[in-house]
Amino acid sequence: MAKSIVSAVLEKLGSLLMMPEEIKQNVELALALEEEIGKLTVHFQDIQSVLQDAESKQVKDGNVRNWLKKLKDVAYDVDDVLDEWKSAKLKPQLEKEEKEAENFPLFKKIRRSISSFTFQTVQYYNIASKIKHISQQLDCIANEKDRYKFGLEKEVEESRRLITASFIDEEEVYGRFEETAVLVNMLVGENSSGGSRLNVISIVGMGGVGKTTLAQLVYNRNDVECHFDKRIWICVSDPFDEIRIAKEILEAFKGESPKLVGKDNILQEIRSHVLGKKLLLVLDDVWTEDETKWEQLKNSLKYCSHGSRILITTRKEKVAIIMGTTPSNLLLLHTLSQEECWSLLSHRAFRGRTREESENLEDIGREIAGKCQGLPLAANILGGLLRFKSTREQWQSVLDSEIWDIEEAERDLFPPLSLSYYELPLALKQCISYCAVFPKDMALSKDELIKLWMAQDYLKGVRGEQMEIVGEEYFDELKMRSFFQLFKRDELDSDIVKYKMHDLIHDFLQVLMETECLMIVSNGFEELEVDLSCERAHHATLIRKEATPTEPNIYHLKKLRSLLIDSSYHDTSSLSPYLPKLFDQLTCLRTLNLTNSLFGNSIEELPDEIGNLVHLRYLNLKNNRKLKELPESLCELCNLQTLNLKWCDSLEELPSGIGKIINLRHLENERTDLSLMAMPKGIGRLTNLQTLSVFVATDSSNASTLGDLQNLMHLRGHLKISGLGAVCDVAEAKKAELQKKEGLRTLILEFTISKGSMSKRLRRRNDKVLLEALQPPPCLEKLEIWCYCSRTISPNWMMGLTKLRHASLGSCLHLDSLPPLGKLPSLESLYIGEMRQVKEVGVEFLGVEREETSALPSSSESPSSSTIAFPNLKHLEFFDLKEWEDWMSLTIGEEEHISVMPQLCSLTIGSCPKLRELPSYILQNTSLKQLDISQSPILSGRCRKETGQDWLEISHIPSIIIDGLCSQVNSSSVEEFGVLQLQPIHSSSISSKDFLKAFTQN
Structure with missing residues (x-):
């Protein structure tokens, strides 16, 4: 970590030499700064050359560890000064742009310029003073390093690597029955x-998860042994020595060490030995990502017979891909179940004990097994330790200890985990080490974690990539190295995924970062005591178990760069009185998380002192539902990158000076449109914005217009535009140029009237033209249109959305016909809801015109000329179509040549009281797995079990639910397709009635 920080600081030091003109005019200040910067640079360069050796020695030498801590503290201080410098240079530029935009009178401009010049000069003198003080500290640290006799660029001392062999005692293995069967089938099965x-x-x-053990199990099975002519086991480890591996392969064939010299000779000999033989080669513990080291050896093995296999074990999914593993041949090995872990631990711990002794210790033993979190290596180590402890008190002591405080665990478990860590590049070490700040077992969002890394300046692209892209690459790399494991997908949006770290990896990181990352648990602020040695900690999570009126005593942690306040237990409202002092004292913060519990009392006002946090990059105010406004001082945070205002649904306006936060990249404001009256002028200046969740359109001259979206060319992901019901200027809509924003994947258009709109009338006649002007990019994947007021809805661009997967049309009260959505080739889910004028759904909905279908292909024409309507639709929902009577079937001739919804899995129909019957293409659809009908009495009667007219035609559907009652559930078929877990496919997490209520009140 120290090397990463020092390298980052050295990159930035050069920028200090590019001094503003006002400093250059002050010769004394300029010369002093240049001299101190030169000294800092020389010291850091000198120290950098020995850091690899220092970081390897810190594990065993407390003095070295302390020296590194002091070095990191100084490096962080330099980084903060550099950040202040950058901000000081940026503010005059922003003020100049603001004056020009405001069209100030000349005398006011001159007066403000003089004031600004004086203020900036004072700032530069303060920065120069700080640099001199830091330089003196670094002098001492540089002199102190000589006492430790560090080597230059010495390789990190690696933890010992075990050399494995193929032998195994199967009686010592627990679990893995399913994985063994899958792997054996991959090796010898008929389809293998x-x-x-x-x-x-x-x-x-x-x-430690048992990759080698599983490989040993299958390697020694009789059916595997009989299947292959030759089996060879090689422990590869690191470095990947292709010559050594090749010689070991030859030795396995010849029974003696080969005396050949030269790679080509050895590979030719391998080719002759494998020719025509069915070979199983196990390469255990592979690390290298250098494909060239593997390719030539693999080519020499290709002359074996069909059915030969190479089985590799690795911690890195990337290695498996490089070595040629296809997805179907990749086995991701997870941890043991709790019962399997207990069986393994108890087998070792109870060996030689009487039944009475074992029963006496079992309850504690099961709790100790829980500490292993399913990791076989940990269960083995702790089981072996417990074998030599005879009393309950001794077992209780093991249970009460942190796993790294147990000598045997540290000796035998630490090395395998540290191997994965020390093998990481510097940038990835920084990123994964930061995760020590999170509570154990916390579910992590990939996008959120990337923003946190970005706030700490960990994401530097070598080819000028955007930080978010670099962050995705880093995260994916760490996931492929097994540092993150998939936890769950969001129920409403499968693209949102949560990940977790294994508890022991998290514990390992906390050991490495024990002085940098603090986990502060408070049962009442008056009891909060932090060790003085942690006063220069840089990242902290505050978990408040009790909300008390006493002051949170964390002000002495003045070097904090991250403060994450966990409000799982209590809301943020009790923090409000202490926020001004907090913002005054913790001025080094780059990350501040004040997320509230969703329904708790929240912060009502953010104090002006927030403007003191000049280094702040990430501010999370999510779920503070009583927060009504943000102070203008927030706009002084020119380094801010992420501002999260999700569910701040009492927020009536954003600060008017928001255009000054020119580094803002993510403005997450879902649900704020329920209260926001408009978007402030200046939004168009935020040209770095990638996330703008909600834009509130209005006809007010005092607010941003749709045209201000034109400059936001980097927008990506999700964009919702509300308040379109008040927009009269179609030219402004065209000026937004949504079609050029190729990063957008979701677009929600709400033709409602915002609170801040001057006009309170519905403009039904303009919606069609306005919708045409709001053309989205062709790569859009999700489109929602709400409260649209024209009778037809089929803009010219709609059928060009060939990648559209999800669509919703809701509360379009004047719409009397549905668009030809069946033409959309990628559409997977469709919601149609709250229509008052739709009486019939005909074949036009399928994208098939009557005149087209009348000219059916002759028998001599190829069947490929047939039409497929909704070729990929899986989920379809109709809700609250009160006047809908007819859902038209195809004619006999049409049915022969038109395939409709061939992949439909679920159909939901609710509150359609006049709908008479389902069309034949639904009744006869063999792909349908779930049919759910409610509050539609005519249709419900036709579909009831045994008594309904259509029952025989729909009885093939595994799950049929009529008015909440299951008429038929074939669980095996349903589970196969997962349809019982289907959520409503429209995006709104509030009910349709609540949705209408929220917007009709405007």
Whole structure:
């Protein structure tokens, strides 16, 4: 970590030499700064050359660890000064732009310029003073390093690596029955040979999860042994020595060490030995990502017979892909179940004990097994330790200890985990180390974690990539190295994924970062005591178990760069009185998380002192539902990158000077449109914006217009535009140029009237033209249109959305016909709701015109000329179509040549009281797995079990639910397709009635 920080600081030091003109005019200040900057640079360069050796020695030498801590503290201080410098240079530029925009009178401009010049000069003198003080500190640290006799660029001392062999005692293995069966089938099953002569199969998982054990199990099975002519086991480890591996392969064939010299000679010999033989080669513990080291060896093995296999074990999914593993041949190995883990631990711990002794210790033993979190290596180590402890008191002591405080665990468990860490590049070490600040077992969002890394300046692209892209690459790399494991997908949006770290990896990181990352648990602020040695900690999570009126005593942690306040137990309202002092004291903060519990009392006002946090990059105010406004001082935070205002649904306006936060990249404001009256002028200046969740349109001259979206060319992801019901200027809509924003994936258009709009009348006649002007980019994947007021809805651009997967049309009260959505080739889910004029759904909805279908292809024409309507639709929902009577079927001739919804899995129909019957293409649809009908009495009667007219035609559907009652559930078929877990496919998490209520009140 120290090397990463020092490297980052050295990159930035040069920028200090590019001094503003006002400093250059002050010769004394300029010369002093240049001299101190030169000294800092020389010291850091000198120290950087020995940091690898220092970081390897810190594990065993407390003095070295303390020296590194002091070095990191100084490096952070320099980084903060550099940040102040950058901000001081930026503010005059912003003030100049603001004056020009405000069209100030000349005398006011001159007066403000003089004031600004004086203020800036004072700032530069303060910065120069800080640099001199830091330089003196670094002098001492540089002199102190010589006492430790560090080596230059010495390689990090690696933890010992075990050399494995193929032998195993199967009685010592618990669990893995399913994984063994899957792996054996990959090796010898009927479908295992595929089209390749030599398939590569990979077992991937974190250190200690049992990859080698599983490989040993299958390697020694009789059916595997009989299937292959030759089996060879090689422990590869790191570095990947292709010559050594090749010689070991030859030794396995010849029974003696080969005396050949030269790679080509060795590979030619391998080719002759494998020729025509069915080979199983196990390469255990592979680390290298250098494909060239593997390619030549693999080519020499390709002359074996069909059905040969290479089985590799690795911690890195990327290695498996590089070595040629296909997705179907990749086995991701997860942890053991709790019962399997207990069986493994108890087998070792109770060996040689009487039944009475074992029963006496079992309750504590099961709790100790829980500490292993399913990791076989940990269960083995703790089981072996407990074997030599005889009393309950001794077992209780193990249970009460942190796992890293146990000598045997630290000796035997620490090295396998540290191997994965020390093998990481510097940038990835920084990113994964930061995760020590989170509470154990916390579910992490990939996008949120990337923003937190970005706030700490960890994401530097070598080819000028955007930080978010670099962050995705880093996260994916860490996931492929088994540091993160998939936890769950969001129920309403499958693209939102949560990840977790294994508890032991988290514990390991906390050991490494024990003085940098604090976990402060307070049962009442008056009891909060933090060790003085942690006063220069840089990242902290405050978990408040009790909300008390006493002051949070964390002000002495003045070097904090991250403060994450966990409000899971209590809301943020009790913090309000202490926020001004907090913002005054903790001025080094780059990350501040004040997320509130969703329904708790929240902060009502953010104090002006927020403007003191000049380094702040990330501010999370999510769920502070009583927050009504943000102070203008927030706009002084020119370094702010992420501002999260999700569910701040009492917020009536954003600060008018928001255009000054020119580094803002993510403005997350979902649900604020329920209260926001408009968007402030200046939004168009935020040209770095990538996330703008909600834009509130209005006809007010005092607010931003749709045209201000024109400059936001980097917008990506999700954009909702509300308040369109008050927009009269179609030219402004065209000026927004949504079609050029190729990063957008979701677009929600609400033709409502915002609170701040001057006009309170509905403009029904303009909606059609306005919708045409709001053309989205062709790569859009999700489109929602709400409260649209024209009778037809089929803009010219709609059928060009060939990648559209999800669509919703809701509360379009004047719409009397549905658009031809069946033409959309990628559409997977469709919601149609709250229509008052739709009486019939005809074949036009399928995208098939009557005149087209009348000219049916002759029998001599190819069947490929047939039409497929809704070719990929899986989920369809109709809700609250009160006047809908007819859902038209195809004619006999049409049915022969038109395929409709061939992949439909679920159909939901609710509150359609006049709908008479389902069309034949639904009744006969064999792909349908769930039919749910409610508050539609005519249709419900036709579909009731045994008595309904249509029952025989729909009885093939595994799950049929009529008015909440299951008429038929075939659980095995339903579980196969997962349809019982289907959520409503419209995006709104509030009910349709609540949705209408929220907007009709405007």
